[in-house]
Structure formats: structure tokens, C-alpha cells
Amino acid sequence: MPVEEFVAGWISGALGLVLGHPFDTVKVRLQTQSTYRGIIDCTVKTYRHESILGFFKGMSFPIASIAVVNSVLFGVYSNALLALTATSHHERRLQPPSYTHVFIAGCTGGFLQAYCLAPFDLIKVRLQNQTEPRARHGGPPPRYRGPVHCAASIFQEEGPRGLFRGAWALTLRDTPTLGIYFVSYEWLCRQATPDGQNPSSTTVLVAGGFAGITSWVTATPLDVIKSRMQMAGLERREYQGLLDCMVSSARQEGLGVFFRGLTINSARAFPVNAVTFLSYEYLLHLWG
Ligand SMILES: CN(C)C(=N)NCCC[C@H](N)C(=O)O
Numbered sequence: 001m002p003v004e005e006f007v008a009g010w011i012s013g014a015l016g017l018v019l020g021h022p023f024d025t026v027k028v029r030l031q032t033q034s035t036y037r038g039i040i041d042c043t044v045k046t047y048r049h050e051s052i053l054g055f056f057k058g059m060s061f062p063i064a065s066i067a068v069v070n071s072v073l074f075g076v077y078s079n080a081l082l083a084l085t086a087t088s089h090h091e092r093r094l095q096p097p098s099y100t101h102v103f104i105a106g107c108t109g110g111f112l113q114a115y116c117l118a119p120f121d122l123i124k125v126r127l128q129n130q131t132e133p134r135a136r137h138g139g140p141p142p143r144y145r146g147p148v149h150c151a152a153s154i155f156q157e158e159g160p161r162g163l164f165r166g167a168w169a170l171t172l173r174d175t176p177t178l179g180i181y182f183v184s185y186e187w188l189c190r191q192a193t194p195d196g197q198n199p200s201s202t203t204v205l206v207a208g209g210f211a212g213i214t215s216w217v218t219a220t221p222l223d224v225i226k227s228r229m230q231m232a233g234l235e236r237r238e239y240q241g242l243l244d245c246m247v248s249s250a251r252q253e254g255l256g257v258f259f260r261g262l263t264i265n266s267a268r269a270f271p272v273n274a275v276t277f278l279s280y281e282y283l284l285h286l287w288g
Helices: 004-032 039-050 052-056 060-085 099-128 147-158 160-164 167-192 201-235 242-253 255-259 262-287
Strands: none
Touching: 004 039, 004 052, 004 060, 004 099, 004 201, 004 262, 039 052, 060 099, 060 167, 099 147, 099 160, 099 167, 099 201, 147 160, 167 201, 167 242, 201 242, 201 255, 201 262, 242 255
16 A cells, blocks of 8 residues: 555645634634624634634644544545556556546545544634633633643543544535545646646646635535534534534524635635645655
């Protein structure tokens, strides 16, 4: 089993993550809290209340976890394509796999990464939703002191299953949308590249960016539900399950609720995924 794809997936994921985390914090807050009027309001309030550090809350854990998550995604994707088409990463420009194979391999990568991602994503969302500034004398201390304290508290208060809160919504979000992610990337690269040649860096950047946007646009409705289910244990607002969360959110806030965070998700997706694909392709080319 080729391992370079796993390592390249890890490094490229970490680069994308640092770039996209401030956007991600604004997105999570818009999706789960109703105190903000929009992206600008949320950005200004976060900055005034918590300084620039507020945008980077909950980042240390994803940086550590991206090693597992992105390497599982890209490693499983590439190895699933190898199993389906008997071609390695370098042979795929001369013998391009069918879009059906790309989709199946992407869904497989998405399905497996979702379960690795679930506890890390839960902790990230809980920390991002802590709006108390880190060090304010006299004010109430934040509920969680950091990622390890957050994981331990969830474990104590909600049991081991608590760490997988929202995992089902996350799996439903990621399985098809990662198929869409890789198909969009491949399709855009092939449109802009003569047969048998490697795509240029600009093509990879643009195709990666648009693949990110396409997949996040389709993922946003379940992303909202996932984030709400992850916060439910904390806010004493329990849902009976995924369907209940969908129905009660739509009843209380209208269908527009499923598109909360769509603009910021798309704005974040372009640079993050452009950088992720460019560094992934570059590293594999370097080691090739
Ligand atoms: C729609 N979904 C779930 C994805 N496209 N997932 C792939 C993640 C890529 C990158 N780390 C990001 O956070 O955008």
C-alpha cells in the first residue's frame, strides 16, 4: 500500500487548515448561535470581545488530528482508486480513471475519515463556541480550559458515546460530498489540461478551490445539523435524532436554516482546498 499519499494528505491538510480556521470559527458561530446578524457582525464582535485569538480558538486539536483525518481521506481515496483501477497516482494522467471510480473512491475516503474526524470535530466545535475571552479577571471562566479538558469533561459528563455526538450527521455529510469533491477536482483538471499531461499549478489551485466550494455547498445543510447536534449536549436542548434536529430547526427558523454559513463556508473552501490540492500534488510529484 503506497504511504506517500497518507503523508502528503497530512501535510497539505495542515496547511489548508491554518489558512481556513478563522473562517471556520465564524461559520460555526453563525450556525449554532442566533446572536449574530451576519458574517461581518460575527467577525467584528469576535474581534472586539476576544481579539484576533478568538478566531483561532479550537485550532490546536485539529492541527494534531489533521494528521489522522486528512491522511485517511487522501490515503484511502488513492488506495481505493488503486484497488478499483490498478493504476498508481503517477499512472493516472495517462490512464485516467472513470468518474464513477473517482466517486466511489472519494465516498470511501469520506466515510472512513468521518469516524476518525468525529471526536476531534466535536471538540473543535465546542471550543469555537466558547465566546468568553481567555483571560478576563473577575468574569466567569470558560467552561473548557482547552482541548484535553474538553475531551475529558465530555467523557465524564456524557460517557464515551458523547465523544461521537453528531457522528452520524458527519458521516452522512462527508460520504457523498467527498465523492463530489474528488469528481469536481478531476473534472476541472481534465477540462484545462491536454490529454496525458499533468495539470499546471494554476489549474490545480483553481480546480482544488472550486472542488472545495462545490463540495461544501452540497455539505452545508448536513453541516448545520451536525454542528447543532454536537452543541446539543451542552445547551440542554436535546434532539431525538438527526431527523428531529432537521424538523425542529426548520420549524423554528425556516428552511433558510439549512444554508446558514454557506457564504463563509464557500469563502473558506476556496483558499483552503486550493492550497491543500496544490501541496498534495506537489509533494507526490517531489517524491515520485
Ligand atoms: C465537503 N467536505 C466535507 C469536504 N470537502 N471535506 C474535505 C475537507 C477538505 C478541507 N480540509 C476543508 O476543510 O475544506
